[in-house]
Amino acid sequence: MSEESKWPPLIGKQRIRYLCYTFGSVDGTLRGIANPFNRRRCEARIEFERDYCRIWQNDATRGCNSFEDLEEQKQIAHLSFANLQLGNAELLKRPILLLGDGHEFCEPFNDSMPLDAYTEWGYASDAAFKGIPKFALNDARKEYLAVRWHSPDGTAATVPDDYRAAFDEQMEYHTQSLEENRENIAKHYGSSDGSWRGIPQARRAAANRYARLWLARFKSRCEFELALLRITIDEMEAEEAAEAVERKAEEIIEGIERQVEDAAQDILQGILAEQE
Incomplete structure (x- = not known):
């Protein structure tokens, strides 16, 4: 019996680095995103993409009736994964051009992916x-x-x-x-x-x-x-x-300033009173 192969990761390291840069990371890591809320948005986006791949994988598995069918789907997944990794690696050649706040990746209902297309067989x-x-x-x-x-x-x-x-x-x-x-x-x-x-x-x-x-x-x-x-x-x-x-x-500073002014006025009034 042939040894069963593994599915590719749900999301690759290159893709994560790419997303981190688009959310403002200085080094392509989540830790490199200074704004803690943009960091959390990036984490949410990564999980969203993982979930998409999980849906795709589950759908592909449902159509497998044999060991050979399952292996074929895994090979298709590996090819798709490799192409995405290659595309992201190309973009990562110039990471400074990717820097932003990630807003374009925070529109879940404006984000069309292949699984959104009508299928003509079940x-x-x-x-x-x-x-x-x-x-x-x-x-x-x-x-x-x-x-x-x-x-x-x-x-x-x-x-x-x-x-x-x-x-x-x-x-x-x-x-x-x-x-x-x-x-x-x-x-x-x-x-x-x-x-x-x-x-x-x-x-x-x-x-x-x-x-x-x-x-x-x-x-x-x-x-x-x-x-x-x-x-x-x-x-x-x-x-x-x-x-x-x-x-x-600001209120504390203003209060201190008023106290200083009042004290100065008291001193001034005391000096004037002594001169009379």
Whole structure:
């Protein structure tokens, strides 16, 4: 029996170095990113890309019916990994040109990747699936909306009353948006009325596979979006705390200056009184 090969890393060292530079690292490492919040954003981006590769790998594995099929998918993954490493190595020749704050890598829903493209074939497990893919808000999106509307613990129950109506409206908006996505996917795969049951049987496996990938990517994007929001909140709180310290220091200095002025005035008045 042939020895089983390994999958390539979910993200390569060259890619991590490249991302670190784009977030402002002076040496291509996370430690080299001076701004602690940009460092955390870079870490979140790295995990987002790892998750994408994990989704790709899981999808490729589902289509393997034999040892040979699995080895073929691993070789494809190694080739893709090597090409990405090569591309990043080329960019790293001039790292100073990469320096920035990473903002272009902090837009999870503007970041198109190959798995976002419609697929036109599915696997046996996708063909055997008889239900309707569940297009429901995932936990990360729910928590994001709750935090966005000032919930202290990221749950719907603790959204303040002043923001409850806005929160409920956003929950309904995103719920209906998911329903629209499901309908559009169904229509792409041949459903005349946008229902999942209306998809022709010949295209059902492809539709089920794409829905599974779409939902996994959506969950990954929502988790990245939530991580970025929490980092931004922490950054704003740190800035507010620093400003409060600065204001307090200014108040102390102003108080000392007033005390010095008052003391000087007292001395001056004493001298004038002695001269009279």
